[in-house]
Amino acid sequence: GQNIDQPTEMTATEGAIVQINCTYQTSGFNGLFWYQQHAGEAPTFLSYNVLDGLEEKGRFSSFLSRSKGYSYLLLKELQMKDSASYLCAVQDSNYQLIWGAGTKLIIKP
């Protein structure tokens, strides 16, 4: 079966760095996505990785290792507005998205 695993909840301190991990087992691989979802709102696109390595976008970076079935989202200089759920999703061989349940990130002052 197809499976995406990510921690249910994480807590970090304002100004710090946090890494949210995602491991996957899917039928084929055509890219991995990270989305941010604030409580009560729709998810918004953060990043897309299809090749191994690190993609950096300002305070957010996303890493992919296809051989390990592993990705992480790295958030630097955390701000209170970063409190949200972070969703990992993998595009399988049919270009369908398989979604993780999301990681709720709590930022403390």
Add this chain to the structure above:
Amino acid sequence: SQTIHQWPATLVQPVGSPLSLECTVEGTSNPNLYWYRQAAGRGLQLLFYSVGIGQISSEVPQNLSASRPQDRQFILSSKKLLLSDSGFYLCAWSVTPEGGNTIYFGEGSWLTVV
């Protein structure tokens, strides 16, 4: 630029009543369209997707249906709602560029069945 809108934003419906959620996309042609549901504290569940007018694929058996009467319009319906239909419903769109099939979501519709 492309935009997506869905409505209504919130609704409270009695068990057994009908449902109609609408979604429209602007600024793109022939998009892939999706309906997702997100139950409280849970992940996204794909309900329907469409690659063109009148072409609907259903991912899970349920009492919901979807229709695509126009290229950029997607409608989610039910004839008789169940309590278990409560949740956050999201319409989404994508195209299929070489760089990946990034999905963009509408604002979402909160449905409470009472």
